Amino acid sequence: xxxxxxxxxxxxxxxxxxxxxxxxxxxxxxxxxxxxxxxxxxxxxxxxxxxxxxxxxxxxxxxxxxxxxxxxxxxxxxxxxxxxxxxxxxxxxxxxxxxxxxxxxxxxxxxxxxxxxxxxxxxxxxxxxxxxxxxxxxxxxxxxxxxxxxxxxxxxxxxxxxxxxxxxxxxxxxxxxxxxxxxxxxxxxxxxxxxx
Numbered sequence: 585x586x587x588x589x590x591x592x593x594x595x596x597x598x599x600x601x602x603x604x605x606x607x608x609x610x611x612x613x614x615x616x617x618x619x620x621x622x623x624x625x626x627x628x629x630x631x632x633x634x635x636x637x638x639x640x641x642x643x644x645x646x647x648x649x650x651x652x653x654x655x656x657x658x659x660x661x662x663x664x665x666x667x668x669x670x671x672x673x674x675x676x677x678x679x680x681x682x683x684x685x686x687x688x689x690x691x692x693x694x695x696x697x698x699x700x701x702x703x704x705x706x707x708x709x710x711x712x713x714x715x716x717x718x719x720x721x722x723x724x725x726x727x728x729x730x731x732x733x734x735x736x737x738x739x740x741x742x743x744x745x746x747x748x749x750x751x752x753x754x755x756x757x758x759x760x761x762x763x764x765x766x767x768x769x770x771x772x773x774x775x776x777x778x779x780x
Contacts, residue, residue, distance in 0.1 A: 585711055587730070588685040589623030591616075593693035594636025594665035594672040604694040605635060605642040616642060617649040619693050620657060626703025628689055632658045634676045636665020670743035677736045686713045688736070690749075691728040697767040698728070706730050709761040718758040721769035729758065 593605040593616060607615045616633070623631045633651075635642045639661045643652065651657045662675035673690065680688055689707060691698065702719060706728050710717040715732035718725050729749065731739060735756065742751040763769065 585687060585707075585715075586685045587628050587687045587689050587707060588680050588683065589620075589626075589628030589631035590673075590676040590680065590688045590690045591619050591623060591631060591633045591693060592669060592672040592676065592690065593619070593642065594634050594639075594662045594675075595669070603637040603642065606638055606645065607694065609696065614645045614649065615693050615696075616645050617651070619691065619695075620646070620649070620651050622698075622700055622703060623689065623691065624656060626689075626700035627707045628703075629685070630656045630658065630683075632660060632676055632679050634660055634662050634672045634679075636662045636672065667744070668746035669748040670745050673743045673748050674740045677731075677740050681736060685733065687715050687730055687732045689728050689730050692771055694771045695727060695767075695769065698763075698769060699767065701766050702763045702769075703728055705763055705766065706761050709759055716753075716756060716758040717761050718753070719763045719769060720760045721762075721764040721767065723760075723762070723764075724769075725760070726763075726769035727771075 620631050646652050660679045662672045664671040706719050710730045713733035717730040739749045739752045
């Protein structure tokens with residue numbers, strides 16, 4: 585199955601004090617760099633990065649890491665990024681619609697302990713264009729999410745605000761893929777989260 589990685593990194597990170605796409609880990613590695621590498625190492629043939637707030641600075645981080653010169657990596661900008669995650673998801677899925685991938689593995693830029701083991705487990709849980717799989721952590725839904733091509737139009741139609749694909753998932757229940765033994769799946773919301 586050909587799977588495209590879809591990295592959502594467009595938000596302003598208001599509670600964090602700035603865009604999460606510009607964050608670096610304690611070793612100075614940009615979260616963007618790490619996330620793109622994880623998607624490729626985790627089984628995705630390509631990665632589409634969706635930027636928004638501070639898109640120019642975030643693209644510079646991708647340039648610095650060499651990703652923008654990689655033919656497997658594409659960068660798009662969600663002009664309506666301030667609407668929330670739904671806008672980023674719509675932009676990303678629309679960018680993928682002209683390609684031949686069977687599914688998109690959607691993840692966020694600010695998941696510090698989600699690694700390629702999590703990505704591979706979610707990928708292994710679903711197959712083909714009808715796949716719909718959501719990672720869970722101790723039973724709580726999280727990211728990554730595997731969305732087969734058959735669902736892209738419906739997700740684009742219903743994704744709004746900060747709900748992402750949640751509205752679509754109410755009527756098209758994804759398969760739960762428990763990953764709590766591999767990671768917490770927690771995202772970073774506030775500066776103090778970086779210290780944990």
